């Protein structure tokens with residue numbers, strides 16, 4: 394039976410390679426639509442959890458996981474042999490940056506290498522992992538061709554950027570339009586057919602490079618706009634203006650403006666990384682991506698700027714940074730999440746420690762973290778902790794924190810996220 398027939402009658406076997414915050418929700422969506430899904434995962438702890446029917450992904454309930462496992466519709470494995478049984482394989486592995494800000498393609502090369510070793514006629518391979526423009530056809534297609542099969546005839550290849558926003562109560566995989574670009578028209582058609590079974594709207598584009606670039610534009614758009622307001626925060630401070638007032642008033646414009654907000658930097662695994670993927674590729678093409686790089690530089694400079702502002706505020710209270718007790722409020726990279734990977738709060742804490750400050754933190758979502766080789770435990774937000782600090786620095790404005798109480802009990806508050814909005818006090822210094 395043809396692949397498209399199997400997809401349409403949902404007898405197609407779907408393999409998801411990489412069961413993280415992208416792969417797991419995707420696997421569950423295909424299960425919901427009647428497909429039999431095999432998840433491939435190398436992390437032993439994740440496999441152990443899945444073996445116990447326990448979900449480690451906040452947007453996937455253990456109940457639903459167990460439901461599809463019991464129904465024989467979802468199976469997780471650490472072995473790649475079953476890849477040859479899949480009609481479609483969706484690659485959802487991490488694509489981090491190296492310390493040199495260059496793409497680290499080791500994970501995705503390893504993953505596609507496993508697929509190539511088991512590639513067979515009739516398979517559709519879709520790359521969902523964010524990567525630089527051209528990676529699918531320049532880097533990954535040659536690996537797949539080592540199986541001796543012809544792309545577009547024996548197997549099909551596409552790129553479809555993941556648009557998963559962890560914890561987003563409104564937008565999930567099914568209702569977020571899915572961009573799809575094939576390495577040839579037949580591959581595009583196959584991938585459109587597949588995703589049309591699980592996503593309300595599929596957006597086909599002309600190539601894998603187009604699809605790769607769509608994703609990078611989406612997130613570079615965010616990064617450059619965040620950089621703009623980060624620079625505006627510095628400009629407003631320089632001019633004695635309140636950047637938060639300026640942005641809120643600009644946001645009253647019902648057209649032609651979209652508010653972004655400054656902060657102590659940007660975190661997460663998308664926004665800091667994606668512009669760097671684009672810049673890196675452009676430089677290999679002898680194109681100088683000045684604007685994109687400047688945005689990254691501004692964003693990456695915000696932790697240092699935040700520390701300068703904290704030092705300035707302490708200085709006014711005749712306290713040197715060295716020896717001052719700084720209580721950091723909010724370590725996660727954005728509100729409401731426990732994820733503190735790449736969080737700017739880590740950079741701020743590292744810089745403060747390097748300056749000799751005594752740093753502690755409170756984050757209701759992050760029990761402990763490591764900074765400059767030290768393990769810090771979350772301190773309870775007690776009256777004593779607030780009163781003892783020379784400065785409380787709000788770096789992530791988590792919900793359900795009583796910022797009025799924070800201001801009342803603190804000697805000095807540096808508010809990098811306008812969390813204390815509307816609380817008028819000479820103790821509050823805002824970014």
Ligand code: SAJ
Nearest residue numbers: 555556557558619653654655656659660661663664726727
């Ligand atoms: N940030 C600011 N100011 C802003 C917005 C964000 O400083 O105005 C900071 C955040 O604090 C965070 C970082 O930027 O540290 C990234 O924030 P984000 O809201 O972009 O959240 P992410 O990293 O979870 O981005 C993801 C992206 N999703 C995908 O790549 C699939 C992004 O495209 C989404 O738009 C974003 O979620 C979202 O809207 O939540």
